[in-house]
Amino acid sequence: MLIGIDASRALRRERTGTENYSWQLIRHLLALGSGHRFRLYCPQPPPAGLFDPPDRANLAAAGVSPVETRVIPWPRLWTHLRLSLEVAQHRPDVLFVPSHVLPLLHPRRSVVTVHDLGYRLFPEAHRPLDRAYLDLSTRFNAHSAAAVLADSQATKDDLVHYTGVAAAKVTVVHLGRDETLAPEQDPGRLAEVQQRLGIGQPGRPAAPYVLYVGTLQPRKNLVRLVDAFAAARQQHPELILVLAGRRGWLADPIFARVEALGLHDAVRFPGYVADADLPALLSGALCFAFPSLHEGFGFPVLEAQACGAPVLAANTSSLPEVAGQGALLVDPLDVDAITAGLLRLAGDRALVDHLRAAGFANLRRFSWQRCAQETLAVLENVGRPSQRPADL
Numbered sequence: 501m502l503i504g505i506d507a508s509r510a511l512r513r514e515r516t517g518t519e520n521y522s523w524q525l526i527r528h529l530l531a532l533g534s535g536h537r538f539r540l541y542c543p544q545p546p547p548a549g550l551f552d553p554p555d556r557a558n559l560a561a562a563g564v565s566p567v568e569t570r571v572i573p574w575p576r577l578w579t580h581l582r583l584s585l586e587v588a589q590h591r592p593d594v595l596f597v598p599s600h601v602l603p604l605l606h607p608r609r610s611v612v613t614v615h616d617l618g619y620r621l622f623p624e625a626h627r628p629l630d631r632a633y634l635d636l637s638t639r640f641n642a643h644s645a646a647a648v649l650a651d652s653q654a655t656k657d658d659l660v661h662y663t664g665v666a667a668a669k670v671t672v673v674h675l676g677r678d679e680t681l682a683p684e685q686d687p688g689r690l691a692e693v694q695q696r697l698g699i700g701q702p703g704r705p706a707a708p709y710v711l712y713v714g715t716l717q718p719r720k721n722l723v724r725l726v727d728a729f730a731a732a733r734q735q736h737p738e739l740i741l742v743l744a745g746r747r748g749w750l751a752d753p754i755f756a757r758v759e760a761l762g763l764h765d766a767v768r769f770p771g772y773v774a775d776a777d778l779p780a781l782l783s784g785a786l787c788f789a790f791p792s793l794h795e796g797f798g799f800p801v802l803e804a805q806a807c808g809a810p811v812l813a814a815n816t817s818s819l820p821e822v823a824g825q826g827a828l829l830v831d832p833l834d835v836d837a838i839t840a841g842l843l844r845l846a847g848d849r850a851l852v853d854h855l856r857a858a859g860f861a862n863l864r865r866f867s868w869q870r871c872a873q874e875t876l877a878v879l880e881n882v883g884r885p886s887q888r889p890a891d892l
Contacts, residue, residue: 616796
């Protein structure tokens with residue numbers, strides 16, 4: 501079977517959650533040695549080795565699947581114009597779109613991943629035009645694809661509720677995790693990263709810090725986190741807050757709240773953190789705070805657990821499903837609850853140790869190999885001759 505994959509989102513140099521999902525899943529699908537052929541559609545040539553399968557002993561030993569990279573440049577509307585034309589002229593047996601929208605012209609044997617419907621539950625956290633596009637594209641994906649993948653049961657439930665798609669059409673496939681992440685044990689490396697990111701000072705240990713990693717945007721609920729941090733700091737004035745990530749849209753209220761509360765010396769904004777620095781940054785944190793209003797999956801929770809950081813997370817959307825027993829869950833709309841959670845993690849060593857151990861245990865539920873195997877099963881089911889409708 502020839503499986504075509506829209507690999508465009510995996511080409512981003514600074515990948516966020518859905519882009520990382522696309523990249524990791526493609527690599528692990530190729531590594532399964534399934535006997536199928538793969539065609540990767542890219543708007544520009546990918547960097548050498550980008551899609552090389554990971555070299556891990558637990559991957560299937562059947563060999564790497566044959567893969568063709570189809571580079572199809574186009575200045576604008578690449579998906580709906582250029583990719584549409586490509587799959588119409590050279591049809592794959594199955595088309596898989598892991599991190600975007602189906603092209604307007606697509607094989608009926610198409611599979612798409614829907615990552616979340618946060619725009620429906622928290623519309624104020626999205627720009628009006630973005631919200632309209634997300635609603636249109638999500639409905640198009642759900643009703644046009646032969647099968648839909650959802651990152652979590654929470655996302656599946658939202659998809660069925662808000663779009664009316666049949667539940668039987670949606671398969672929950674949990675994402676994997678970066679199995680190279682582990683606690684950073686080298687004090688020198690911890691200090692070097694902290695100093696370079698503006699958290700610590702040369703020759704002095706870094707102050708205990710509460711850490712968030714992700715895009716700075718309204719959906720991440722960072723204004724409430726700043727408020728909760730300010731309240732917790734009244735009892736623990738030594739604390740600092742690190743908000744790491746690219747500045748997203750409507751980020752100004754976050755910075756304004758920091759200034760209004762007089763916290764400019766207590767809050768750090770190091771920007772996007774390179775993958776190489778993430779283990780040290782997470783390992784050195786007092787806790788990882790992720791009170792996001794809505795998540796389709798929540799990669800950062802697993803990253804924090806992998807590095808031994810105790811996690812404070814919202815008790816809504818997919819986060820309880822993903823965090824398991826390895827997080828202290830709080831109401832993300834209640835600043836007092838977030839404050840109380842921060843204070844517990846700052847003062848309860850037994851709780852911190854419990855969450856750290858539970859986080860390590862929780863990680864065993866997630867792997868990219870399993871994600872790839874379950875994804876491939878859906879692709880194979882859609883591509884079976886008995887399941888094949890007319891092509892377009």
